Every structure is written in structure tokens, then in C-alpha cells.
Amino acid sequence: MLGVLKIDPEGGVGVMNGAELIVKFLEQEKVEIVFGHPGGAILPLYDALRQSRIRHVLARHEQAAAHAADGYARATGKVGVCMATSGPGATNLVTGIANAYMDSIPMVIFTGQVPTDMIGTDSFQEVDITGATLPFTKHNYLVKDVNLLPRVIKEAFHIARTGRPGPVLVDLPADICLQAVGKVEYPSRVDLPGYKPTYRGHPLQVARAATAIQEAKRPVLCAGGGVISSGASEELLTLAERAAIPVTITMMGIGAFPATHPLFLGMLGLHGLPPANHAVMGADLLLAVGVRFGNRVTGKVDIFAHQAKVVHIDIDPVEIGKNVPVDIPIVGDAKLVLRDLLERVHPVEKVQRQGWFDQIERWKTSYQGSMGAGVEKKASNEKGKRLKGRWVVERLNQILGKEGIILTDVGQHQMWAAQLALRERARSFISSGGLGTMGFGLPAAIGAKLGCPDEEVVLITGDGGFQMNMQELSVAAKLGLNLKIFILNNHSLGMVRQLQEFYYNKEYYSIELSDLPDMVKLIEAFGGTGFRVDDPAEVDDAIKRALASEALTLVDFLVDPNENVYPMVPRGKGIDEMIGG
């Protein structure tokens, strides 16, 4: 059946098949780029794509196609699109889909499927992918009737990008893609009686929140990924400044608030910064915007922000009250709710909260003294000693400043990158949050670079995570993407090592990566350039050289394998009980 391009019982001329219809609709959705890997069952769609102006980027592994679409979506705010064939193609996408789901990233995923009459027979490369992805897609479809395609494609994009964004998967049996369809228009609107996100906050709750802000003595704003997906950074900044409220962010919220702003406290959570963690625990009002209070943020949840009245603004009603009890719930879009709130909030002078700001200043000073600026001095004095990963990240941030887009993989380097990021705008820091997916960084950087070709795209990664998807260097090289890859290479799985140090009696096991390939030779094999740095004195120069390079460039920093990420909140503790804070 796959040999037939169009199954047209009428023998009509100029009639499209299902796949061509999909591609036409993708063009109408203004999809510019899709990431994927072909295979038998998805070939009808590839054949239709061949004739389209939509660009297809051939990933070297389906997981990377999903991460690239994810990185593209995070960098641009558009819907990321990826595709793979049935069976293993589809299952390889699974990690990427779950990753996007956990971080509420808008994506539409197409998978090939065996022809409808073979579904359920365990045929070659058959897998129930709608069943498999049910728990971590916002919605999914198995299309069993070609006439449903217009509705399904329209709904898939609508669901992915509206409300709380998320991935939507469309499973396409090969025969459906090959079936002829007449002239079909793309629907202009959707009819989804069960899907009507609330965008405007309830006026009464907004009024209560405004009063709470006015009355608070020790308020803190906490911004998460929802501020970024809603595009509410400006409103957040206005509110913070007008009502004199210090701001902390979750890792997903990095960039939502300018890091150099005097009201900025830094990231909170288990590896959060002391000023942020202390402020949240000492606050009498916590204004949470677009956060989900994940366990990496709250630590011991029953004492989290225990002195505070909690205002929780989120577009997803499920998040409100799920993990942290809420006093003033506001379901709505962050931007719209903050705008409504701004209409009711009167200016508050900083002096009116002088005691609170003095306290925060003391936390900031004490932190700067212990780790902040001190680390830099100390590390640079240790000539001949092993490079410190944290210090390399700090130097990189100092040199890069607010420019470009930083991506990370998952592990120690990620936490340092998050703690030290000097990001000033939304979508300039991209990292795998909820799922913590090693291997995310490189393919996501490819997606981000393709989405924002004029931006300097910088990947901070570790030797462990980098190896999980390093085959994608082929894609970067082939497309001539001048990504800047900085590996904090400690020849081990650093975060796992740290966990074993603290919780498993320093019984180190299965963390050593001493058999790593030569990373400089590796990047050269893929057609890029690279250099190795192990002397602190060469770090600044290496970073500047890499940033100035026009080519795909990798810098292999050989760093101390025994370094830990601090501060660190031990298991079962409140976030103000930090080690090394």
C-alpha cells in the first residue's frame, strides 16, 4: 500500500491526499520548520513535505528532533513541530514529549502509524503511541478518518498554544495519509466544549490580592515559567517597582525579571540563592505568578513560606492548591491578571518597607561574602589547581552579560548556570526543568539557533549530558550553525556523585567517565573547532575566543570532579536550611 501515492476511488485529478492536506494546513499555521526523522509509516507525510516550502531538519535521533522542536518553541514562543515514524520512531520521541509537557512548552508532534486495518495486530513497527503518551501530552489524537484531519490539525495547534501550553500528538495511520480528499478548507475556529481556558482573573480575587499587597510588610514576588509563556515580564517589572516588592524566580522563570535589577533576589529552591530562600521563608505575603510549586522549589512543603499569605496566579486551576495551600487563588493568564492587578495597586515607597529591605540587604551581603564575588577571587588565585566549574560559569556569564541565549543540559553545570545567569529578558535562558532530561541541551540549542539565527546561542553542558545526544553535532555542522558549546568536563556524573557523597555515604558508584572521548578531536571530527582549557588563567581568553568564532565551536573545560553545587537544601528540610548558604 505504501507504494501508492494517492488512493482515490474517484480517480479525481488534482485531488490531495491526507498527507498533502496536513502539509497545507501546516503552512496555514505558519509553520516554518519541522524537526524529524523519516521511516516507513510516516513516508506519505515526508513525500508531501518534500513539495512544501516548510523546512525539514533531519535529526539523527528522534529524541533530539523532539528536543529541537522544544528548544525552538522556547526560544521563539512559537509552536514547535516534530515528526517521526511509527514504533521505535514514536517511542524515541517519548522523552522529548514528556520534557515539553513538564515545562508547558507548545508542541505538535506527528507520528506515523501502521494502516488502520493493521492496528491492534502487533504488526511491524506498531506501537500504541497515543496510549503511551496519554499521561504526558496535553491531548492526543489517533486519526482514523481522513475527513477528521482538518478539525484535528486545527485543534492540535489551538490546544498546544492556548491556555497552559503543552505538547499535542497526532498519530497518523499510513492509509489515512494516502487517502484522497476533496477540496477542504482549514477550519477558522475550533469547537471544543470541554476546553475553555480562563484568561481573566476573577475581579474579586484580584481586588483581594491588591489589598494584600498594600497591607503586606514583607512581600515577595515569585515568578515562574508562566510569566514567560504569557509574555508578562513587563507587567511583572511594573508591579515589582510600583509596589516595592523583591522578586525571586524559579529556574523556569529565569529571564522573566532582569537579573541586575536591585529588587532581584535570584533563583529560589533546593539549589536556590540564600537571599531568595530566606526571603520566601520570612515573607508575610508570597505572590506566586505562573509557578507550580514543584518539590525542587518548595523543599519540605508543609513549612514552605509558612509565615506568608499566598496569592497564586496561574492559568491552570489544577496548580492552585495542588502543592501549597493558597489564600487568594486567581485563575487566569499572568499578563492579564497582572494588568488588572496594576490598575488597583497604589505605589508603595521602598521606605515603607525599610525593615524588610534592610533584612534582604543583609542576606545579600552575607551571601556575596561567602560565595558570590568571593569565589571568583579564590579560584583565580589558585593557579595550577583544578579549574572550578562554578567559576567557569561565572566568568562566562560576566563576559556574555545579557547577550544571546543560554541553554543548559542537566546536572551541576545547570544549577550553576541557573544561579549565576545574568539574564535580562524572557526566552534567553533555556533548560530542562520539570523532567530534568540529560541530553536536552545540544538538540535544544540547535532548535533555538534555527528559531533565532541572529542570536548568539551558547550551550553550557556537562560531559555526561553532552554524550547523550552528541550525534546531533552532525546536524549543527551540516547546517553551519555556529553554536558555542562549553563543556564543564569533570569526567564524571557530577550531580550523581554529589548525591552519593551526601546520601550514600560517599560510596561512589557508576559515576566515573574516565573513558570519555577527546572532546576536541570529537568536534573536529564533526567539522567544528575546539580547544581544551585547564588553567584558570586561560579561561577568560578561551571564552572570548569561542564567542568571537564564526564556526561551530566547543571549549572543553577540564574541571574539578570533587566540586559540589552550593547552596544545597538537604532532603526533607525547609529551603532556608541550606548547606553552604
Added chain:
Amino acid sequence: MRHTVTALVENSPGVLTRVAGLFSRRGFNIDSLAVGVTEDPRISRMTIVVEGSEATLEQLTKQLNKLINVIKVTDLKDSESVARELALVKIAVEPAQRAQITQLVDIFRGKIIDMGRQSVIVELTGDETKVDAFLNLARDFGIKEVVRTGRIAMARGMKSMEYQKEEKQNGQNIL
């Protein structure tokens, strides 16, 4: 505490899987789940009996609402709703005991819908406690088989679960 939650859902394949999957995934304990089509063939109605605190109930209601195919969810308070379940009970009955079993069925306002030489099938409707009480007494004869539908429920009075299609346009407030 037990709660009765009722949901209007799209009558399409996979919806039951989504709902059932949600319960197991989020760790909700369901006692029963009954589903059937409504007066509108495009819409099915589910009645779910679930064990848990008020907070659990709130999460469950919100999580159900979050499913795209779920149109409306209502928590039915016992005092404001009627609830029934249907049970079919096959009981071993010697011919000499037929009068006794008929009497028992009458008391429970059930019906004998099949009579064999040595068994009867009884149809019984009522709330769960009534069915339990009947089963308890029928045990003296010997229960061969029981099938129960699980609870179905409906609010009293004029309140109804119809959904208003015109309520709100999709994407109305999108920026």
C-alpha cells in the same frame, strides 16, 4: 469520605481510558465508575464514586476538567441528589425455597427475571447499602454470581447537567 462525581464527556473512543488513566496516575481511589450515553448521542455521562478528603475531591474535579474531552464535572452532594445502582444476583434456590426467595425479593422490591430449576436471577435497584443488605440475606441461600453497575446519580430538582454551548467562545480572550 465518599464523593459522587458526575461528568459529561465527549462520546468518543479513548475517553474512558483518559479518565481511568487519570485516576490511577494521580492516585485517586475509585469505588465505582458507571458510564452511558446521554440524550445527546455525542455526549456520555459518567458517575464516579471516589474515596478521599475535600482536597482530594477538589484536585480530582480540576484534573477531570483539564481533560479536553471532559465537558463538565459536578460534585453531587448526597443530600441534594438521588443515587441508584442496579445489581443482578444469581442465587442457588432449591424448588422448596422458591416461596422464601420470592418473599425476600418482594421485601427489597426486586424482581426475579430468570428462574431455573435450581437458581434464580434477581434484579435489584437501590443505593449500595440496600444492595449490600440484600446480598447479606441472599447469602443464606447461596449466591452464585453478582454483577453491580456501580452508582449512577442525578441532582434533585430543576438543576441539570446540560452544557450551554454558547457559554464562551474558544479562544475568546486570547491576546
